[in-house]
Amino acid sequence: MSPTDARGAVGPVGQPLPHESAALHVSGQATYTDDLPELAGTLHCALGLSPLAHGRLLGIDVDALRAQPGVVAVLTAADIPGRNDCGAIVHDEPILAEGELQYLGQPVFAVLSASRDTARRVAALAAQVLRTEPLPALLTPEAAHAAGPRSW
Numbered sequence: 001m002s003p004t005d006a007r008g009a010v011g012p013v014g015q016p017l018p019h020e021s022a023a024l025h026v027s028g029q030a031t032y033t034d035d036l037p038e039l040a041g042t043l044h045c046a047l048g049l050s051p052l053a054h055g056r057l058l059g060i061d062v063d064a065l066r067a068q069p070g071v072v073a074v075l076t077a078a079d080i081p082g083r084n085d086c087g088a089i090v091h092d093e094p095i096l097a098e099g100e101l102q103y104l105g106q107p108v109f110a111v112l113s114a115s116r117d118t119a120r121r122v123a124a125l126a127a128q129v130l131r132t133e134p135l136p137a138l139l140t141p142e143a144a145h146a147a148g149p150r151s152w
Contacts, residue, residue, distance in 0.1 A: 043072055044116040046123035050097060050106040051130065053137040057101055060109055061129040068125075070118035075110040101132060 024030035048065075050057075065074045077084045077098035087093035097108045108130060113119040138144040 043112045043114060044119045046111050046113075046116075046119035047107040048109040048111065048123045048126035048129070050101040050104060050108055050132075051127040052101050052132055052134055053104045053139075054135045055101040056133040056135060057097055057099060057108065057130065058133055059131040061131075062109070064129050065109070065111060065122055065125065068118075068122045070113045070115055071111060071122055072114065073112040075112070076108070 019025075021030055048060075060076055062074050062076065065071060075096070077094065077096040080095055083091075084094050084096065084098060085091045086095045094102075095107070096110065097106050101108070108126060109123075111119045111122045113122065138147055
């Protein structure tokens with residue numbers, strides 16, 4: 001008996017079934033997001049990332065970012081309605097950094113532009129527009145434990 005019969009009824013449990021899009025994938029006919037035409041008015045987003053492994057975020061020159069050609073908007077933690085957290089189980093992971101920079105490459109701000117290249121170019125200015133104070137990096141579990149619980 002095949003995994004499904006002519007009526008589409010499922011066969012015996014444990015039978016391998018091909019994924020519903022397998023034929024499209026192996027034939028090269030599957031449509032991916034990048035294959036779809038971009039809708040008029042689409043905005044692209046790129047994240048400005050922390051240049052420090054650990055530090056204090058003292059400020060962001062948002063005006064300098066917004067003044068860049070092609071920028072539609074710049075978002076920071078202050079623009080997030082509700083709680084600035086995306087921790088799935090333990091709610092201790094900010095969506096965008098505020099106050100403390102916790103790791104190298106942590107998202108600090110988002111740049112929106114009509115062009116992907118512009119959004120990326122402006123987001124790459126992070127090290128120039130962030131005012132930070134470096135703090136010692138906590139690189140081992142022992143160092144993190146010794147530093148005690150976080151205050152956010």
